[in-house]
Amino acid sequence: MRYIIVLFIISLTGCGSVKISDVNKVDDFSISQYKTFNFFEIGAEGDAIGPNYRENVEYLKKAIVKEMGLKGLSVSNDEPELLVNIGIVVSEEVQTRETSFSNPADRQYMGTRNYSWQSSEVAVGKYRQGSITVDLVDRKANKMVWQGTAESVIPNKEKNVPPLIENGMKKLFEKLE
Numbered sequence: 001m002r003y004i005i006v007l008f009i010i011s012l013t014g015c016g017s018v019k020i021s022d023v024n025k026v027d028d029f030s031i032s033q034y035k036t037f038n039f040f041e042i043g044a045e046g047d048a049i050g051p052n053y054r055e056n057v058e059y060l061k062k063a064i065v066k067e068m069g070l071k072g073l074s075v076s077n078d079e080p081e082l083l084v085n086i087g088i089v090v091s092e093e094v095q096t097r098e099t100s101f102s103n104p105a106d107r108q109y110m111g112t113r114n115y116s117w118q119s120s121e122v123a124v125g126k127y128r129q130g131s132i133t134v135d136l137v138d139r140k141a142n143k144m145v146w147q148g149t150a151e152s153v154i155p156n157k158e159k160n161v162p163p164l165i166e167n168g169m170k171k172l173f174e175k176l177e
Contacts, residue, residue, distance in 0.1 A: 018152045018168040021131070023175045025146040031176050037136075040085045052062035052158055059162045060086060060169070062135065067173035080139060087133035090154065095120040128154040134172060140147055148172045 042057055064084060065075055073082070098121055129151070136146040150168040155161060 018150050018164070018171050019157075020148065020171055020175060021151050022133075022149040023147070023172075025085050026143070029069050029145045031073070031146075034073055034081045036080040037073050037082040037084055038075055038077060038080040039064075040083050040137075042086055056161055056165065057086075059165045060088075063166045063169035064173075066166075067105065067169050067176075071173070071176060082145075083137040083139050085137060087135070087137040088130070090128055090130045091135075093127055093129050095125045095127060096149070097124050132156045132168065132172075134169075136176075146176060148175055 037058075038087060039061060064086075068074075068084075131149055131151040133149045135144050137143065138145050150172045152164060152168060155164060
């Protein structure tokens with residue numbers, strides 16, 4: 001019962017938390033130097049796509065447009081100053097726990113006369129981990145000027161994905177100066 005409660009707490013806190021894992025920029029970069037932006041073409045293939053991939057990419061783009069707007073930039077189809085490249089990585093992870101002698105279910109009889117117990121890792125569940133990397137590229141110089149990465153556990157319920165995306169982009173773009 002104890003493990004179920006711990007897993008439940010981890011699933012509640014893990015799905016809503018976003019970690020900003022990396023932010024890099026060139027030395028002379030300032031977002032205030034730019035007024036317009038647009039997106040590079042987004043293409044993906046493989047297992048990460050999932051049934052709601054396109055819809056989630058649109059949520060992601062809307063969140064980026066909102067955050068860039070708060071920084072004073074607007075979307076432009078006519079020679080934007082910045083181009084936004086989005087990288088998405090999704091992986092399936094296995095959650096484990098270590099066996100405990102105090103848990104009767106973890107005890108195993110080994111041999112005919114000898115009892116022994118060894119601690120080991122056992123799988124208790126699977127989850128999807130996702131990361132989104134946003135690159136800002138100066139179109140005229142054709143040079144990346146800023147990059148940030150946000151990571152989180154992806155919720156199982158699709159209705160929880162848009163708020164996670166919005167929260168993640170808000171946290172990421174707080175690092176954009």
